[in-house]
Amino acid sequence: MRLNGDARVGVRAAGALSRFGLAWRGLGAALAAGEVSPGSGEVALAAADDAGDVKQRRLMSRAARLGAVAARLALREAELPVGTAREDVGTFMGVGASGGEPAQIEALVAASYQDGGFSLARCGHEGLAAATPLLAFQLMNNFTLCHGAILEGVGGVNAALFSRGAGTVLALAEAMAALAHGDCALALAGGADSALHPATRAELEREGHVAGGLMCAEGAGLLLLGPATGARVVIDGCWLWPAAARARGERDAARALDGLGDLALAAERDVGDGFDVVVVTGWGHAAADRLLAVATRLGRRVIDAGAGLGETLAAAPALAWLVALDVLGTTAGDGARALVLSAGCDGALGAVTLQSMAGVAGFMKGA
Amino acid sequence: MSAAPGERRAWVRGAGAVTALGADWPTSVRALAEGRSAVAPVTRFDVTGFPSQVAAAIADLPGGEREDRRLALAERAAAEAWAAAGAPTGRLGVFVGAESGRATFATVLALSRAAGGGKTFDHARFGVDARALAPSVDAAAVSPGAVASALAGRYGAEGAARTVSLACASGSAAVVEAVRALRQGVCDVALAGGVGADVDPFMLAGFGLLGALTARGTSCPFDVRRDGFVVGEGAAMVVLAVDRAGARAEVAGVGRTLDAYHLTAPDPEGNGAVRAMRAALADAGVDPGEVGYVQAHGTSTPLNDAVEAAALQRVLHGAGRARVSSVKGALGHWIAGAGALGLLCALQAVEHGVMLPTAGLREPDARCALQHVMGEAVRGLPVEIALANAFAFGGANSSLVVRRCA
Incomplete structure (x- = not known):
């Protein structure tokens, strides 16, 4: 079904991370020319390109980190006029099931073993002491959206829709509706996710997708949308x-x-x-x-x-x-x-x- | 985006909930109205050593032993709401606030053994052994979208099936999505709400690590003694429809914002919360002075309650005449389901004139100076407009305005 009715929006800027790198310009031509090779490695993030500082990154799932970088890239590309109220910028994202950093989960589980078995009592003491106190912020799905919003000061209407594809399209439709109704002046819309997390990868194998040729990867893409008038x-x-x-x-x-x-x-x-x-x-x-x-x-x-x-x-x-x-x-x-x-x-x-x-x-x- | 005359509106046709105080919403309401609380020591698993050892857990949940407890809860709440609505016809959409499910503890234990028994994490061994376990794990146990998909299948929804994952604001935001979809004509009937099933070792560990849970073992929103929230579990669903039929209330306004402030702390000025409430009121075309009741987010954490109280005072001009309460004193914090439960409490006020009390609240904090509903429910004061708040970790805010309709 058509989700946007008569609503039209203009693309004002965009940000992307993928196997192509931290750019979207040239992506189409590179793909058409076969210059982007399929593979399952992580997107390389140089220190200068990364999201937040070391302390902030400890709180991020991989998807949140990618999403935060994409948000920054899109907003930077837009060169918003000084004084633009970022509380008037909405954010609508398709998000996956955030996985905690494996090292944190490993530390918690490993410290919880006693006499060859997992001990909840031990988990309550040694297990909790071994993990970052802010592990929960890696685990909750909405943080894929919230980390970037906090770092960029974006405070408008929002929705994090769980997505294995369709939810991201819904996020775009929501952004278009929000703009059409004047709920925000601009809106970030897109998604960020990683199929490389061990739990996600295992899930995809279990469901038969990997056997069907799916190549696990990671990335983020965000459009900054605004009124259609004047948009290229x-x-x-x-x-x-x-x-x-x-x-x-x-x-x-x-x-x-x-x-x-x-x-x-x-x-x-x-x-x-x-x-x-x-x-x-x-x-x-x-x-x-x-x-x-x-x-x-x-x-x-x-x-x-x-x-x-x-x-x-x-x-x-x-x-x-x-x-x-x-x-x-x-x-x-x-x-x-x-x-x-x-x-x-x-x-x-x-x-x-x-x-x-x-x-x-x-x-x-x-x- | 308020509904002008003749525009499509989101009428509340039915509601349902399964809580720790009742297997259905009317039973729960009776207990809540008496000021009862379901907060009790956790007995489902060993909590020795955990920072907080209480919860508002549901005992004897039929089907609750399944891999995914969320489904057992949501299906019951949805069935009740659907029946109350008279099984409406029309294009159905399903909108659920949910976070990731978790495999049963037995499964996690098996997975951890596959990783090498805990002394080391053997990636190679995990890759082989853990994946061999995969076929026995229900995919629904880990997918946030599983609840909406299951309900969509059960009720034959051929329209939207959306899962909103906004932590503690998920259930409220799912209702926002439903209202928007109804107004936009994406569907004619919406099954919307939220579910939380977080009384498990990992959530107690995660939130315990965060220092967000009560060490004292009480949930008492806005009270001077409050020291953290209590994890609860349950599901709350509503059926909304553009066809009013016999509906006595509507979701008249919605508002969502982001604090854009800090990962762990709310904006001390409450600006994000204020903007969300004002947006919802504006969307409904309601003056703040018309609000008769507020179902607060009210988690029983020291900072959040104070910030919300201050935000309410700003929005309602000194809190106006509105009575305020939080159901989390009785049923704990359902996380992804909390906002939907809050909506049901707000509906109780406008549809039945029953303002449910804040269980556990005995001595209101001076920083939370509001017209609290304490002890037992307040009855007999007609409420035309009610507001329900949900504010999430990470700074996502969602507010709903419900209106009584003659």
Whole structure:
């Protein structure tokens, strides 16, 4: 279903971290040229690029750290006028299940063993003493959003939506609605996540995604959205088709993806065709293949973002939007249109359409 | 984004809750109205050595032995709300405030053994042994989205199924999402609320490490003796719909903000909370002086209660005529479910004229000078407008305004 009604928003700036590095400009071209190789390593963060200070980073999950950097990059790129009230900036993010730093969990568990067994009483003393007092702040999902908001002083309307793909599309729809209703002047929208945490990776293996070709990765992507007027690129469509399997109570992820092909056909009916570029991101080869089959009918040029960036979970749709943004801004002409199709692990399908506006000079700040 | 005449509104068609004081909401209300508290020593597991050893836990929860306790709680609350609403028809959306679930302690123990028994953490061994355990672990136990997905499947929701993870504001923010979705036409009926199932060793450890839990073993919001919160568990759900049918109240206004201040401490000025409350009141088109009752976030922590009280005084101009209470004195803090429980308490005030008391509150702190509801419930004072607050670790704030409708 279409989530944004008639609402249109302009893209004012963006921030991204991925296997491509700490940038989104050039991402589309690099992916199209096969210059971004799939892999499962962490995004390299130089000290100068990292979020907060050492003490603050001790409180962050990996996803929170990535999200905080992306927020800073987007806000810096926007070059907001001095005096811009950041309490009027909303934040809407798709977030994953934050995992505590393995070292902290290890320390707590290890110190809790007694005579070969786990002792709760020992956990209460030695276990707790071995872990950071602020471990809870690594564990709660909302901190993926809150760390960046605190560091950047962003205080507007907000929502952290759990996402294995679909929630990030919902976050964008929420941001568009908030802007349309005047709840905020600007809004950060996107996602941050890591599939590299041991618990998350084990979960993905259990569900059969890794065997299906999913390449675990990490990343973050945030758009800074504002009014459409005067924007070089606007987002004018946001759809989500819930997984058909959900209505049957289906929880088997592999089977849930079976319905993705039908949803892609629904998307084909609803979003139109003739796109200059279609970007897809899916869960492993099986999902991506279903999307690619439709994408080639809808657009002249197709880019598989997941093939180069790996599976970044809640960040994946947002990074795919940035791929489209880059293509629109760098290689497509005025009036060019892009479609982004993103699949969630439960078989939900999201679609976002972007358009570069004719007669608007420049391509956001820094162009 | 208040609803103008003719616009789609979020009518409250039904409510349900399972709490430590009752298997359904009416039973819970009767106990709450008498000022009873469910806070008691933890007996479900060994808490020797833990900084706080009390909780508001639910005993004898049917199905509670399952891998994911959240589902057992949420399904019961949803069933009650759905029945109370008369099983409405229309495009259904599901909106749940939930954090990550946790595997049972037995599973965690097995995983830790797979890591080498605790003396060292053997990554290679963990990679082999822990993953071999994977098929026996219900995925729902760890996914925040599992509750919304399960409820969506149960009630045939073909529209939105959203999981909001905003810590202690999750349940309230999920209701915000539902209201927005109804207004925008994304769905016609919304099953919304929150669930918390945090009476387990790891949450007691995590919040204990933080120093946020009571060492004294009491939950007494706004009292001079308060020294931390008590973990509780439960689920609260409402059914909202654009078709009023026999509804007597609506969620008329919503507001969400971020403190953008500090990770562990609330903004001492309460600016984020103030903005959230004002946004919700403005959204409802309500003057602060019209508020008759506030279900406060009121966690029983020294700083948070004082900051919220000051924020309420600012918003309500010296607290106005509004009576204030916090259900956490009786049922502890449900974390992701807390905001939804707060909404039910606010609804109780506007729908039935029953303002539930703050259990445990005997001597109000001078820094929390409000018109507290103490002892037993206040009845017989019609409440037209009520406000329900939820403020989260990390500085996410969510406020809801409910209105009685003749």
